[in-house]
Amino acid sequence: MAGGFPATARSSPVSSVRRPRITYITAQKLWGVAFVLPVLLLFLGFRLYPMLRAVEISFQRYDLLSPPRWVGLDNYVFMFSNERVLNSFKVTAIFIVGQTIPLVLVALVLAIVLFSLPRFRHLFELTFYFPVVMTTVVAALIWLTLFYPRGLLDQLVAPWFPQGVPWLTSPLLALPSVIVVDIWKSTGYYMIILLAGLLAIPNEYLEAAAIDGAGTMARIRHILLPLLRPQLTFVVIIALINTVQAFDSFYVLTRGGPADATRILPIEIYLRAFQLLEMGRAAAISMVLFLFLMVLSLLQFKLFKVEEL
């Protein structure tokens, strides 16, 4: 049924004399497939196939040296009983909450501030956005020099802490320190999204509210925030997705230390696989990461129709 009728309707008299072996419509469909094929093959080979292999490996014991051995659910049992892995789950949970909330709040405040700015908005947009595009490793290196013992930050707080502060070397402070770096690096992105949402709000609403005597806070609370809800939801989901994948800044600043205080899941997976050579266990742990991302992505697809994304 692939295409006799419209094809003959369109084809020239010449081709209706000599019937083509592949009809016009079929050829068109084949071209469609041909165009999508390279990306499809790449994704099948380097996304789906690795995922299937990850499932397989998660039931195996494999150290790269001796051949893989089936161990059933051992890796999963290990994952939920080993203190180090459990700690890594805990650190990840704390990190996700401790990063997402201040990140979104700061982005929101900045977006509202820039929104109500009469001039120079673009200049500030650029300033706050640039760290987003720069290399995370470079950003982390810069902050490494600021956190350095007796470095800029220590000298800033010297009046109160003459001995200096163990920014990256105390288990208590290390995670908050990395969070500061991540906020510095990524706030601009979320701010821009929220600002665009604010700028899309029709002026009339704010004018009407002002005429009715609504103060600044009332206007923010009752007009801007409710109308900004789609963007806020979007930003929270994206922030969660990005946060759970964080790796670079942690690798440069703390590499999971001190005393595993910053050993978030991606760091745990990397170190377990490529330092301890426990491929099976690392693969099992990455399943947790996958589940988390899957839930968030499905939520995103559900809340925001694909056509609108």
Added chain:
Amino acid sequence: MSAVAQAGAIGRPGSFRIRRALGYAVLYAVLILFSVFMLVPFVFALLGSLKPEPEVFAVPIRWLPSEPQWQNYVLPFEKNVGRYFLNSLIVSGVQTVAPLLLCSMAGYSLAKFSYPGRNLAFIFILSTIMLPIQVTLVPTFLIIKELGWVNTYAGLIVPGLATTFGTFLMRQFFLSIPSEYIDAARIDGASEPRIFWTIMLPMCRPALSALAIFSFTGSWNSFLWPLVVVNQDEMRTIPLGIVFYIGEQRAPEYGQLLAVAVLATLPVLALFMVMQREFIRGAAISGLKG
């Protein structure tokens, strides 16, 4: 601020104006405070890249170098840093150009053709955002190892030849182009590749430039995958090189490291300056439709 300012400007001047001025003072205070937080690290790094080593962490703090050490920008190249830059350029070059072709072909197909399985293909491509390299790190490494691509450009480049975002972006853009262009060209007897290459692609310039900057910065900044697939010095990209000098050297020369960091930031900065609108609009659009 158009909105609030105009709203406030309606009606009463006088005492209201003073309150507004006060409001602006708070506004600017927040802005300036945050700007300092955002800018000081840059300034400190830039100045640090010109300092002799003892001055980088001098007590009390030294903002300006006693004498600019331009050799901080030269000495790293006596090690392997030139090679790192070359590697980064090669990898990012290919990973910028390839998606322009591959993602737009796929996006074109998904937007403008109909064939069995098309929606399935689209859903599959879209769902690969659940499979970032953090999730498939171990098996992807094993596959690359089985292919014999460890420590090769192929290993660095091939897994990132196309992106989910890029394909999605191009599909959305093609959807906005009327199909009549294609129909007209078909009636004129143009072949499908020709329609794509000479008619559709040139109409995608805005989307293509957005795609190019996102691919380039993504590739230039990527760290985790190169970290796994490369362990030979001559295959390191810039981020790997920087981390190598921080971590593996006994006493890294921070002045020189910062100089390399500044150099590594220059391509992104230049691109950002030239294409700032695209960068900011790209980010804004991703949220607006939500």
